[in-house]
Each structure stands twice: as structure tokens, then as C-alpha cells.
Amino acid sequence: MTNNPFPGLPLIESPIFPLNREQMGLSAEEARIATDLFENGYAVLDFPDGDLDARIARLQANLAPRYAIDFADPGSDKTVGERRIQDAWKFDDDVRAIASNQILLDLLGKLYGRAAFAFQTLNFPVGTQQEAHTDTVHFSSLPERFMCGVWVAMEDVLPGAGPLFYWPGSHRWPILTNALVGRSGFGKPLSSAQDPFGEGWRALLQQHAIEEQTFLARKGQALIWCANLLHGGSPQHDVTLTRWSQVTHYYFDDCIYYTPAFSDEALGRLQLRNLVAINDGLPRRNVYLGEPLSFEAGAKTPQRPSFVRELTKRWRK
Ligand SMILES: O=C(O)CCC(=O)C(=O)O
Ligand SMILES: [Fe+2]
Numbered sequence: 519m520t521n522n523p524f525p526g527l528p529l530i531e532s533p534i535f536p537l538n539r540e541q542m543g544l545s546a547e548e549a550r551i552a553t554d555l556f557e558n559g560y561a562v563l564d565f566p567d568g569d570l571d572a573r574i575a576r577l578q579a580n581l582a583p584r585y586a587i588d589f590a591d592p593g594s595d596k597t598v599g600e601r602r603i604q605d606a607w608k609f610d611d612d613v614r615a616i617a618s619n620q621i622l623l624d625l626l627g628k629l630y631g632r633a634a635f636a637f638q639t640l641n642f643p644v645g646t647q648q649e650a651h652t653d654t655v656h657f658s659s660l661p662e663r664f665m666c667g668v669w670v671a672m673e674d675v676l677p678g679a680g681p682l683f684y685w686p687g688s689h690r691w692p693i694l695t696n697a698l699v700g701r702s703g704f705g706k707p708l709s710s711a712q713d714p715f716g717e718g719w720r721a722l723l724q725q726h727a728i729e730e731q732t733f734l735a736r737k738g739q740a741l742i743w744c745a746n747l748l749h750g751g752s753p754q755h756d757v758t759l760t761r762w763s764q765v766t767h768y769y770f771d772d773c774i775y776y777t778p779a780f781s782d783e784a785l786g787r788l789q790l791r792n793l794v795a796i797n798d799g800l801p802r803r804n805v806y807l808g809e810p811l812s813f814e815a816g817a818k819t820p821q822r823p824s825f826v827r828e829l830t831k832r833w834r835k
Pocket of ligand 1: 640642645646647648653667669681682749750751752763765
């Protein structure tokens with residue numbers, strides 16, 4: 519990309535995306551995906567892995583016993599107990615291979631204008647039945663929006679199985695932060711990081727009055743969602759069904775990675791994330807404009823420069 523006046527925005531989220539698109543060197547299919555992301559905040563594609571079916575069969579066999587669900591009985595309730603495994607990539611090669619798919623990483627890199635890396639996986643055997651939310655309250659970056667989710671259907675999704683839902687275009691609505699909803703969040707425990715923002719999302723939905731869409735995915739289809747797309751999992755009306763899926767969350771290089779629900783950005787109080795990239799096993803330091811943060815990654819509060827600490831000590835005496 520030459521002549522990009524806004525390198526602090528993902529190329530597909532930039533107000534000048536139509537100009538960017540000409541310079542991004544995209545194939546027709548890539549341009550379709552890029553345009554869908556720009557306009558709607560999500561894009562559907564076939565997951566680019568010829569071995570996907572074999573991977574799905576192996577990972578289901580490996581993960582199934584860990585859910586305490588009776589998968590053998592077609593009539594059993596599949597929605598009992600804990601219904602997600604976080605970071606199964608640590609022990610399952612196929613989960614890791616899906617998260618590390620090089621074609622997808624290259625595509626995301628092109629779409630965002632920075633190299634992508636996978637940092638978290640979630641594997642679900644059933645619908646999540648999660649209320650509407652954006653991922654930005656959990657995972658954000660500075661500069662913002664350099665994060666996305668990729669959801670992969672591991673079987674055909676039936677309407678009763680709690681399909682994924684979302685509101686097209688909601689990625690352009692304001693990013694809800696603690697500052698916006700008028701609370702301070704640093705060091706304040708929450709039962710769910712999403713709790714303080716529900717009222718704001720409901721108000722935005724009421725104001726915009728757009729139709730929710732659901733994704734009745736075919737096995738092997740994937741959906742990329744932008745960090746600020748409002749989405750969730752529909753209620754699972756038929757509890758005997760399964761809805762195997764994997765979500766991989768991605769960040770992009772040269773950013774600060776943090777959890778906004780537990781941060782007060784204006785005060786420099788950031789709940790930083792200490793990340794390891796799934797695709798290469800290497801740590802990703804928190805970096806801003808090429809400069810690693812001067813305070814230790816993972817520290818709860820930025821350390822003040824040493825001369826300030828010295829002065830403070832003297833004043834205390
Ligand atoms: O699969 C779903 O129903 C939603 C998952 C989700 O929202 C997430 O992992 O961020
Ligand atoms: Fe989500």
C-alpha cells in the first residue's frame with residue numbers, strides 16, 4: 519500500500535476503503551470479502567483447508583470426552599454443563615492447524631494492512647446462546663479495531679441449534695468503552711466483561727432498528743467478523759442437536775493489546791494482555807508505533823518514568 523493517510527485503521531475499516539481497495543492487490547474473491555467486511559462488518563467464505571473434514575473428525579473425537587455430554591444418545595440434552603473449551607490449540611494439533619491456517623493469515627494481513635496472528639481458540643459442541651455483544655469489550659487494540667474473529671462451522675447448522683446472529687453494519691456504531699458508558703473499570707471485577715455495555719447496545723439497536731441476521735452455515739464455511747460487529751448465539755431451541763464450531767480470535771502486529779472492560783484508557787490504566795501467537799508460538803509484546811511499551815507488559819499500571827518515581831520518593835520523606 520502506498521499513500522495510505524490512515525495506517526492507524528485497518529484497510530477494510532477505513533473511510534477511504536474504496537480507494538484502498540484499488541491498491542491492495544486483491545483477487546476478485548478477496549475483493550468481495552474485503553467489501554463485505556467494509557460494508558457489513560462480516561464476510562462468509564469457504565475455509566481454505568483441503569484437510570478440514572479429517573481435522574474436524576479428529577478434533578471432535580479428541581474433545582468430545584472433555585465436555586461431559588452424552589453425544590452417543592441422539593435424544594440426550596447436549597447443552598448441559600460447560601460448553602466451551604478455551605485454547606484447545608495447546609493440546610490439539612488440528613485446533614492449532616485451523617487457527618494457524620496460512621492462507622487465512624495471509625488474507626487477514628492483506629485486509630487489515632498488518633500481519634495477523636491468532637491468539638485464542640474456543641471450541642463449542644453446541645450453540646453458545648450468548649447475548650448480543652461486540653468482541654471489542656474483551657479484546658481491543660491501540661490503535662483500535664486491529665482484531666477480528668473467525669468462526670468455522672464444523673457441521674451444517676440447523677435453525678434449532680442456536681445459530682450465530684449479527685446486525686450487518688453495526689461495526690460502524692460507536693465502540694462502547696467504559697468512558698462512553700460512564701464508569702471506571704480498572705481493577706473492578708465483573709461477572710461478565712459484557713455486563714456494563716448491554717444497555718448501550720440495546721439502545722443502539724433500538725435507534726437503528728435493523729434486522730438481525732442468522733447464519734445457517736454449511737459445514738466448512740467460515741465467517742470473519744470485525745471487532746465491533748454486534749453478534750451473539752441464538753437460543754438453542756432443540757437441545758438434542760449439536761453445533762460444532764471453532765472460533766479463533768486474531769490480532770495484528772504493532773499494537774497494544776488489552777481488555778477495555780477492565781481499563782480506563784484516558785488514565786493510562788490498561789488491563790494489558792501478554793500474548794503468545796498460536797501460529798508461531800512466539801510472544802507478541804505490546805508495541806505502539808514500533809516502540810515497545812516502556813512499562814513491563816502485563817503490569818497493571820504503567821510505571822512512571824524513573825525521575826518521577828525518584829521525586830515522589832523524596833516528597834514522601
Ligand atoms: O458461536 C457463537 O455463538 C458466538 C461466539 C462468540 O461470540 C465469540 O467467540 O466471540
Ligand atoms: Fe463474540
